[in-house]
Amino acid sequence: METTGGKTGSGRTAAAHRPGEFRRYLKRRGFLLYLFFLPVALYYLVFHYVPMYGVIIAFKDFSPFLGILRSPWVGFEHFLTFFRSIYFFRLLRNTFLISFYSLLFGFPVPILFALLLNELPGRRLRSIIQSLTYVPHFVSTVVVAGLLYTFLSPSAGFVNAIVTGLGGKAVDFLREPAWFRFLYVLSGVWQQMGWGSIIYVAGLSAIDVQLYEAADMDGAGRLRKMWSISLPGILPTIVTMLLLNLGRLMTVGFEKVFLLYNSATYETADVISTYVYRSGIMEQQYSFAAAVGLFNSVVTLVLLTGFNWISRRMSEFSLW
Amino acid sequence: MIPYGKDRVANGILAAVLGLMALAMVYPFLYVMFASVSDPLVVARSPLLFWPKKPTLTSFRYLFSVNLVWIGYFNTLVYAVSGTALNLVVTMLGGYSLAHPDFRGKRIFLFLIVITMYFSGGMIPLFLVVKALGLLDRRLAVILPVAVSTWNLFITRSYIEANIPGELRDAAEVDGASELTFFLRIVLPLSQAILAVLILFYATGHWNSFFDALLFLRDRKLYPLQVYLRELLIMETQMDAMLNDAVSDRAFLVLTLKYSIMVVAILPLLVAFPFVQRYFVKGVMIGALKG
Numbered sequence: 001m002e003t004t005g006g007k008t009g010s011g012r013t014a015a016a017h018r019p020g021e022f023r024r025y026l027k028r029r030g031f032l033l034y035l036f037f038l039p040v041a042l043y044y045l046v047f048h049y050v051p052m053y054g055v056i057i058a059f060k061d062f063s064p065f066l067g068i069l070r071s072p073w074v075g076f077e078h079f080l081t082f083f084r085s086i087y088f089f090r091l092l093r094n095t096f097l098i099s100f101y102s103l104l105f106g107f108p109v110p111i112l113f114a115l116l117l118n119e120l121p122g123r124r125l126r127s128i129i130q131s132l133t134y135v136p137h138f139v140s141t142v143v144v145a146g147l148l149y150t151f152l153s154p155s156a157g158f159v160n161a162i163v164t165g166l167g168g169k170a171v172d173f174l175r176e177p178a179w180f181r182f183l184y185v186l187s188g189v190w191q192q193m194g195w196g197s198i199i200y201v202a203g204l205s206a207i208d209v210q211l212y213e214a215a216d217m218d219g220a221g222r223l224r225k226m227w228s229i230s231l232p233g234i235l236p237t238i239v240t241m242l243l244l245n246l247g248r249l250m251t252v253g254f255e256k257v258f259l260l261y262n263s264a265t266y267e268t269a270d271v272i273s274t275y276v277y278r279s280g281i282m283e284q285q286y287s288f289a290a291a292v293g294l295f296n297s298v299v300t301l302v303l304l305t306g307f308n309w310i311s312r313r314m315s316e317f318s319l320w
Numbered sequence: 321m322i323p324y325g326k327d328r329v330a331n332g333i334l335a336a337v338l339g340l341m342a343l344a345m346v347y348p349f350l351y352v353m354f355a356s357v358s359d360p361l362v363v364a365r366s367p368l369l370f371w372p373k374k375p376t377l378t379s380f381r382y383l384f385s386v387n388l389v390w391i392g393y394f395n396t397l398v399y400a401v402s403g404t405a406l407n408l409v410v411t412m413l414g415g416y417s418l419a420h421p422d423f424r425g426k427r428i429f430l431f432l433i434v435i436t437m438y439f440s441g442g443m444i445p446l447f448l449v450v451k452a453l454g455l456l457d458r459r460l461a462v463i464l465p466v467a468v469s470t471w472n473l474f475i476t477r478s479y480i481e482a483n484i485p486g487e488l489r490d491a492a493e494v495d496g497a498s499e500l501t502f503f504l505r506i507v508l509p510l511s512q513a514i515l516a517v518l519i520l521f522y523a524t525g526h527w528n529s530f531f532d533a534l535l536f537l538r539d540r541k542l543y544p545l546q547v548y549l550r551e552l553l554i555m556e557t558q559m560d561a562m563l564n565d566a567v568s569d570r571a572f573l574v575l576t577l578k579y580s581i582m583v584v585a586i587l588p589l590l591v592a593f594p595f596v597q598r599y600f601v602k603g604v605m606i607g608a609l610k611g
Contacts, residue, residue, distance in 0.1 A: 022424075030424060032499045033417045037429065040414030043467045044433060050449050051441030057448070113341065120334050131597050132342040135349070138593065138600075140528035142546045143585055146553035147348050150578045155571040156364045158351075194345060198604050222330065254443075255531050259554060273443070280444040281535065293442030301439050 058291035071287075078291035087275060095271040095296075098252050101185045103245055109193050111238060114200035115230055119222065130201065133194025144187055145259035149174065152183075175264040184260060184269075199241070200234050207233040243311035247304035250296060272296045349586060356380070356579035360572035363579075379573070379580040382562045388552070389584055392545035395459075399544055400526040403463045407522040408515065410468050415476030416503055421486065437470055443535070450536055461536035462529065462544065469525070472518055475607045479514040480507065517603035520596055527589075545585060552581050 022030075058078060060071040082088055113133070120126050136144070151157050152173040160170040173179045211229050220228070254273040261269035272292060280289025355363045359374035383389060417423050418430065440446075446465065455461040484507055492502045508515075530546040537543060551557050559574055 025424065029420075029422060029499045033420055033423050036413040036503075037417040037423070039410040040417075040433075040468055040473065041429070043410065043464075044436060046453075047446065047449065047465050047467075048436040048440065049432075051445035052439070053441075054445030054448055055441040057445065113338075116334060116338055120338055121331060122335075125335065129338050129342045131594070133345045134597055134600065135346055135590070135593060138524055138528075138589055139349075139586055140530065140546055140549075142528075142530050142549045142553065143582055146549065146578060146582050147352070149554055150352075150575055150582075151348070153575055156360075156575045158363075158368070161364065190345070193341075195604075198601055202605060222327070259550065276443050281447060286444055286448065290442060290444040293444055297439055297442055304438055 055290055055294050055297075057287050058294045060287055062287040062290075064286075074287075078288045079295060081288065082292050082295065087270075090267070091270060091272050091275050094268060095250055095252050095273075098181055098184055098257070098269075098271060099249050101181055102188050103249070105185050106189050106192060106196070107242065107245060109189050110196035111200055111234070113193055114197040114204055114234075115226055117197070117201060118204040118230060119226065130194065130197075133197070135194070136191040137195035139191070141253075141255040141259060144191060145256065148183060148187060148260065174260065175262065177265045177268040180261065180265045180269045184256065188256075199237060203234040203237045204230055239314060240311055243307045243314070247307040248300070249303055250299045349590060352579050352582050352586075355576065356583045358576070360576040363576060364572045379576040382573070382577055383580050383584070386558065386562050388548050388558060389545070389581070391541065392543060392548035393584075395542060396527060396545040398459065399462055399529070400523050402459075403466065403526045404519060404522045406463060406467055407469075407472070408518055411473055411476050411518055411522075412508070412511070412515070413503075414468065414473055415480055416507060418473070418477045419480035419484070433470060433473070447535055456536055457539045457542065459542060462532045465532060465536075466525070466529070469522070471607060472521055475603060476514055476518065479606050480511065483510060483514075513599075513602065514606070516596075516599045517606070520599050521603055524589075549581065549585055553578050 026034075054068060057068055057071065059073060059075060060068070061074050062068065062071045117126055117130060120129070152159050154160055154170045154172040159173070164170055171179075173183060207229065211233075212225055215225050215229060250272075252271045252273060254271075254277065257269055257271050257274050258277065261274065273296070276289045276293045276296075279285050279292065351369055354369040354372045356379055357372045357375050357377060358369065359376055360379075362373045363369065418426060420426075450456060450461055450465060455464065488506060489502065492506060497505070528546065529544065530550065533542075533544050533547045537547070548558075552559070556574065559577070562577065
């Protein structure tokens with residue numbers, strides 16, 4: 001994170017902490033720099049740090065009338081209620097499985113696509129194909145869900161038109177628990193393949209051409225070059241991206257699940273964040289929902305820090 | 321240049337496979353466009369469309385018979401324009417100060433910002449904060465909580481660090497330019513590329529944003545387009561208002577209506593995309609270089 005040297009201008013000197021020096025610093029440019037930084041500071045304070053403080057309601061019986069401070073403490077009661085509830089295991093399983101399958105299928109596809117694209121002669125054709133694959137990334141989750149609802153509609157969608165045309169029976173895909181994860185992962189791969197491949201495509205184009213030329217002299221075939229030059233060339237990037245993604249294993253984006261699930265598919269679709277929304281916002285059990293959310297945050301924190309630590313040791317690359 | 325394989329057959333197959341993949345990425349949108357202007361009954365019978373069949377604008381007539389979509393569009397425009405303007409000011413000022421070699425406390429501030437990438441209070445405490453600030457059901461509720469994105473702040477900082485040479489700063493200082501003059505007259509003009517990247521990232525973020533509105537807005541008059549889209553596409557709550565005079569083949573008409581709703585929602589993006597996509601990629605690359 002920290003890369004700038006203090007070489008330019010009047011950087012921090014040994015005198016930095018002498019009394020009066022800080023006042024001179026403020027006068028010189030410090031005041032203005034702090035003024036520039038003020039909106040950012042306020043934003044993080046109000047919308048990140050105050051909610052972090054507010055999370056103590058997870059250990060209280062929060063009542064809007066009493067406020068955070070005067071609401072009574074209850075310790076870990078809400079957590080215990082959650083761990084004992086029939087939802088706990090189901091939410092944990094669904095959250096994990098949905099993000100695990102997303103990673104399992106969503107992670108390799110952009111790499112394969114980048115490797116194939118790298119083999120295609122014709123600069124213009126390559127860039128057109130690559131640009132087309134970005135498009136789904138910029139479409140809103142609501143529209144992606146809308147595409148699924150219309151294409152899979154049991155009464156008039158074209159998928160079921162094919163199914164019945166082949167003599168099958170129309171399937172109400174979005175009300176079948178067995179289909180939920182498949183549809184979630186498939187639409188995710190579709191939406192993110194092109195965008196996710198950018199970093200690999202860039203990595204592949206940075207590989208030294210001489211390596212390929214030398215391999216040609218040695219009579220290496222195309223697959224051989226892909227396997228022995230292209231893939232190792234982006235391996236550090238792959239490892240880094242994998243570790244960072246592993247850190248997010250217990251986070252499932254709220255939006256797409258919320259838009260695609262319904263009471264018929266809770267069994268396979270309900271995840272921690274959607275449960276927090278239902279119990280907290282819809283049923284206004286603020287403290288209980290905050291506890292469930294905090295549980296998820298802590299698990300994520302542990303995973304992120306752990307995998308980030310491994311990443312830093314293995315690839316000298318980390319989030320910070 | 322990479323020495324590409326000379327095998328014509330292999331290259332042909334490769335081009336075909338990649339072409340099909342690219343087609344799979346955009347065909348759903350083409351299908352939606354063709355289906356929205358085709359006869360509903362024909363669409364239901366023929367699964368694949370490569371052009372409109374029995375073209376008709378019936379569904380658009382039904383769609384615009386109620387003004388939901390326009391209200392949503394208007395609100396989304398308001399949020400996107402004002403939100404992005406705020407995003408730009410805050411992010412540029414913050415990115416500049418965090419890139420400044422003589423910004424005291426930088427390490428601590430950066431550390432405190434990075435922490436928020438690892439840990440958050442979660443949905444409920446954020447909701448209570450927004451509620452306590454009296455922002456529920458106010459337009460600011462979908463603007464202020466997303467005033468800065470950490471990723472964008474960091475790529476702005478990297479960009480300024482890499483593109484504003486220290487010598488320039490020294491020279492400006494010798495000439496007696498204040499920090500403010502330097503920022504306005506030197507840094508901003510040299511930051512056009514990052515400004516374009518920020519505008520695109522933030523604006524698409526606002527355009528596609530759905531969750532904040534769901535959480536913080538109850539007043540239907542304030543709903544952005546995406547919330548109305550959910551009602552129309554998924555909950556089908558507004559269909560009756562639009563289709564009150566349609567009696568036969570309702571299911572098919574509902575579907576075609578949904579296609580035309582999606583066209584209205586994605587057309588601006590599809591039109592603008594070819595012209596702006598290189599800036600998106602640029603943004604990713606600035607971020608990737610820095611880590």
